[in-house]
Amino acid sequence: MVRLLQSYVSGRWYTAPDAGTPVFDATDGAEIARVSSTGLDFAGSVDHAHTVGGPAMAATTFHERAAALKTLGRTLMSQKDEFYALSRATGATDRDSAIDIDGGFGTVLSYAGRARRELPDDTVYADGGVEQIGKSGSFVAQHIYTARRGVAVQINAFNFPVWGFLEKLAPAFIAGVPTIVKPATQTAYLTELVFRRIIESGVLPEGSVQLICGGVGPLLDRLGGQDSILFTGSATTAATLRTHPSVVHNGTRFTAEADSLNASILAPDVTAGSAEFDLYVRQLVTEMTAKAGQKCTAIRRAFVPNGLVDAVIEATRERLSGITVGAAEGRTMGALVSTGQREEVLNAVRSLTKSCEIVVGSDTAPDGPGAYLPPILLRCNDNKADELHDIEPFGPVATVIGYDGAHEVIELAARGKGSLVASLVTADPALAREIVLGLAPYHGRILVLNAEDAKESTGHGTPLPILVHGGPGRAGGGEELGGIRGVLHHMQRTAVQGSPNILTAVGRQWITGADRRTAEPHPFRKTLAELIVGDTIVAGPRQVTAEDIAHFAEFTGDTFYAHTDPVAAAANPLFGGIVAHGYLVVSLAAGLFVDPAPGPVLANFGVDNLRFLTPVKVDDTLTVTLTAKTITPRASADYGEVRWDTVVANQHGKPVATYDVLTLVAKS
Secondary structure, three states: OOOEOOEEEOOEEEOOOOOOEEEEOOOOOOEEEEEOOOOOOHHHHHHHHHHHHHHHHHOOOHHHHHHHHHHHHHHHHOOHHHHHHHHHHHOOOHHHHHHHHHHHHHHHHHHHHHHHHHOOOOOOEEEEEEEEOOOOOOOEEEEEEEEOOOOEEEEOOOOOOOHHHHHHHHHHHHHOOOEEEEOOHHHHHHHHHHHHHHHHHOOOOOOOEEEOOOOOOOHHHHOOOOOEEEEEOOHHHHHHHHOOHHHHOOOOEEEEEOOOOOEEEEOOOOOOOOHHHHHHHHHHHHHHHHHHHOOOOOOOEEEEEHHHHHHHHHHHHHHHOOOOEOOOOOOOEOOOOOHHHHHHHHHHHHHHOOOEEEEEOOOOOOOOOOOOOOOEEEEEOOOOOHHHHOOOOOOOEEEEEEEOHHHHHHHHHHOOOOEEEEEEEOOOHHHHHHHHHHHHHHEEEEEEEOOOOOOOOOOOOOOOOOOEEOOOHHHOOOOEEOOHHHHHOOEEEEEEEEOHHHHHHHHOOOOOOOOOEEOOOOHHHOOOOOOOOOEEEEEEEEEOOHHHHHHHHHHHOOOOHHHHOHHHHHHOOOOOOOEOOHHHHHHHHHHHHOOOOOOOEEEEEEEEEEEEOOOOEOOOEEEEEEEEEEEEEOOOOOEEEEEEEEEEEOOOOOEEEEEEEEEEEEOO
């Protein structure tokens, strides 16, 4: 019996009462599963996310969510052999499966680590500094991010059944927003298996993730202004979703990642046989054959200087001759996801032959079972033909397009109307700048490849969790990933106005002008549990003598004239005489506030935002005010981080230096 895939909604697995839609193995055409969402309580799933998942996640901090994701990522990674085995039915080789499966789990782990390092152990994220509105500083403002009280509905494409849903889930989960996953029917069986293991792990809070296998029915009708739709797929479907009443009238946020005629440009400085020439051809073949070309980031248009078109075609032909297609062990390219998809690709190729000729491959499907299609390389005869810049064959297909000069190739690339990624192969930095700046308005990511960075390059078609994934115009106008940017997409930015004390309470971060508490004992004698935001020590004064400055100059070797030459220093309008080194000021300040005996403070691990504001002259006196600004326990250690607001002032009360001191402090 072929299994009917289940959905997971409202805390339980659901099986539809009908037979469902059959789904076929891409390698042999055998039926592998059936899919249906008939009878599913769509309204209940949205309500469950709002009333169960949302509150459960709101009760956790960024760091607690990160810890859960870390555990989940490691758990899934330990089970990946099971996922690899099923992934073969999608037409994937083991290399393809690694891109999808390991890439998905790696994204989860990346977000877990990044959230732990870059977000506070809280539910509020401060966006930028404090804006002083009133003259006295008693009325200030700050932008903050908080999780929206809705659900993120993700509608995914067939080509990445694992990475596709995890790259959306990870940032939403860190943000504190529950997710409903809707995979593409054709490969939903792999998504369902991974999702089932997620539920079995028990790592994520109930209601934080749900799964719908099959159509979405009236699901989108139930969404409102706190909810969002994240879509990956065709531009046609994206346009339909963009005009959905929930988006137009209810304020549901919509993000799309759609069609993309990605370009790879061989720059005019490259010569045949050079390292860059070989890199270009190798990358082109990789992008044509990985996932059988079924990647939204794959190279569709290969722009080559007219004088090198023949050489590139011959080199590519030779390299493609080593590609073996099939499911057997050792094959280097797998099948397309279905025979229907293969026919769509071939129809697109036939349309391109109006202005192009096929130089490798054929526009006829091969005999035999499965959805296999050998690579197809086309040569363009008219680089301005509309179909060349309008039609995307979503398979192992690329077109070589000749051009003359940087200006023309920038214009031709822009005719794609917006793309996810472009790559430029060049060893000329000046040329790279010209072309990159010309391409940037039309692309979400640009890779510049040459012999210098080739060994570490992640390649044209690899989205990274730390970099934005998306593109303008035809590519959907959306943006995903990008490190913490991806988290903030799911959060509401709000400007909060009030007194420094109010903003300190809201953000749990001490703000200049808020109350300070003179700490007894010395704050460096307090454990993390004993410290309170606003704990302060005022230390000093300490006079800065000419001997101090001269000794520091000799000891460090920093003999800049402002510290050693009275005549030259006096002639400088910024100084008007000998001044202390900025780092001498910071060192003297540390000598004032540091408690020397062993205690809870384990280490100073950095200084942030250091600014020297006013020159310190001979015989000035310094006083330092140190205030506990943020206190962040580390869940996996017996210590935490404390950020200290530090202000060094002279005898007139004028700040001469401001910065944050970072310390590690024992919890108890």
